[in-house]
Amino acid sequence: MWVFTHHELPSTPGADLTFVRGDIDLWSQDIARSAGQQDVWILGGAQLAGRFLTAGCSMSCSCLPSRWSWAAG
Numbered sequence: 001m002w003v004f005t006h007h008e009l010p011s012t013p014g015a016d017l018t019f020v021r022g023d024i025d026l027w028s029q030d031i032a033r034s035a036g037q038q039d040v041w042i043l044g045g046a047q048l049a050g051r052f053l054t055a056g057c058s059m060s061c062s063c064l065p066s067r068w069s070w071a072a073g
Contacts, residue, residue, distance in 0.1 A: 002031050004048060024055040032057075 003009070003019050006029075011017065020027050031040055042049055042059070052059060 001035075002027065004044070024051040026058075028052065028055045028057055 001015075001017050003017055004057055005021060009019050011019075042052060049059065049061065
């Protein structure tokens with residue numbers, strides 16, 4: 001899993017996480033290569049998705065309501 005962030009985050013032992021920052025152009029090829037023939041899911045805002053589109057990546061979009069809760073009931 002690739003995580004784009006502006007924050008310094010600690011690594012989690014045993015988790016397959018790669019924390020990155022900077023231009024999408026620097027990372028899009030690595031992300032595509034690691035995905036192989038599988039889909040790449042981008043979870044985030046329109047700004048992040050737009051940066052991938054500007055980098056020449058193709059995508060289809062699904063939207064979730066901006067307010068939702070994990071709480072049951």
